[in-house]
Amino acid sequence: MMYFSFLISVLLYMANNTETAKISVHALHNTVAAGDSTWVAIGITPKDGWHTYWANPGDAGLATTVEWNLPKGLSLVDTIWQTPEIIETEEIISYGFHHTHYIFYKLAIPDKLDNQNFEIIATVKWLACKEKCLPGKDTVSIKLFSGNRSEINSNFSKIFGNIPKRISNPLRTSIKDNYLQIEINEELKISDKARFIPYIEGIIDNSADQFFQGRSLLVRLDAFHGEIPKEFKALIIDNEISYDVLVIF
Template sequence: MIKHILCATAMFAAATTAHAGDPFTAPVTAELLSGWQQADGTKVSAIRLTLEKGWKTYWRVPGDAGIPPQFDWSGSRNLQDVSIRWPAPKVFVQSGMRSVGYANEVTLPLMIDAKRPNRPVKINLQMDIGVCKDICVPQRLTLKGTVDPQSTTPTPAIAAALAERPYTAGEAGAATTTCALTPTTDGLSITATLTLPSTGASEHVVIEAGRSDVWMSEASSRRSGNTLTAQAEMVPTTPGALALNRSEMRFTVVGSNHTVDLRGCTPG
């Protein structure tokens, strides 16, 4: 069963729209955008979220003030795998708390692999997301569509969203990423040292442990020249010792000029 997967590409025969079924007028609508099939057989599509003025929704790691998005693809047919190519997010500060996400509108490109590549893929997606203005409210959206494996022409709106991805380490001129782990009463403390040029006057570092059963605190950071140091706490949400694979850790630096996605770290 494919459930709560965060990464992808897909292609739908026609765009469909779904509105959240809440007691008040939903501040967000979701739409499946038609896409194309790549030469390797991967199908490309997207989810477009359109929010009412002043509302925002969240990135895959929303911050302490946000609601993490969840995606349930289990009702789909002939779907082998799907991932979301998240565009670079923004950092919002409200009442002294930071959150990470998108305002007004965001297009989330999808990558879909079919169990039987030459057969249609029937998509039945249930999305649970948070949307915020003066208050934060959960929204449940259901989207359905059929993947069409015929078209090979890229869709401009999806191609534009793919181009909005964060910079890679090489593109940003990043060098080494090291991380020191120190045991604490509840889990581990991590100090990450990122060697990369400034991403702008304001920088927010998001650290992901590479495990879904680990809670990660918001990171504090400081910069000295081309060295950015970030510190955070991680606590396991399930019983047992906390063992981490450094190669699966992820560090996203959201700056006022651009965003950088760094994968893995070495002991430091």
């Protein structure tokens, strides 16, 4: 049996590839109560000089993906990405991270928990690029206990930053002459340096200038864009501040 476990560990290790980034997992609470919710985070630290990608990688690259293996009854109800850097290399615009960053997941705990403790497992896949690109993969896990909700882990508070502020009112948009015309509402006070980036690929021309016409932000569409969704999530980065917005037609 021990031999079998050892073999499984070796095989798992071989299947993983952590040459270009280190992966960590963190929990907001060590002990969670039935019917409650909590947050867990995946940390990604690219090797020096390398970068990994945001939800929308930009012109090229690949978004980091996290596949959760959760015990029965637990579910993910929200995801928050930290604000990425805008990386320009060889005339290609990418959205990603050169340094340690986190993806946060809200976990809903069922009303009834069968076990005293449970393990949540995450398989993380990423693409890291420098002058060249290499795919990476790692599996990480964390054990949570059931009971009265515990104190917040102070380490978690330290990492919970650089996240976009959520804007409640959706932004109305229309398309004119191959440009998205996004009406910026009063709730959003942004400068003319603001950069609009959809969470999904292929909508906008990532290299094109974005500019204001009255209260509308004009963003050029990708020359080869497909059908534009009737609503989609986007990030607006304005200097040190960023906003999560919902764009609707």
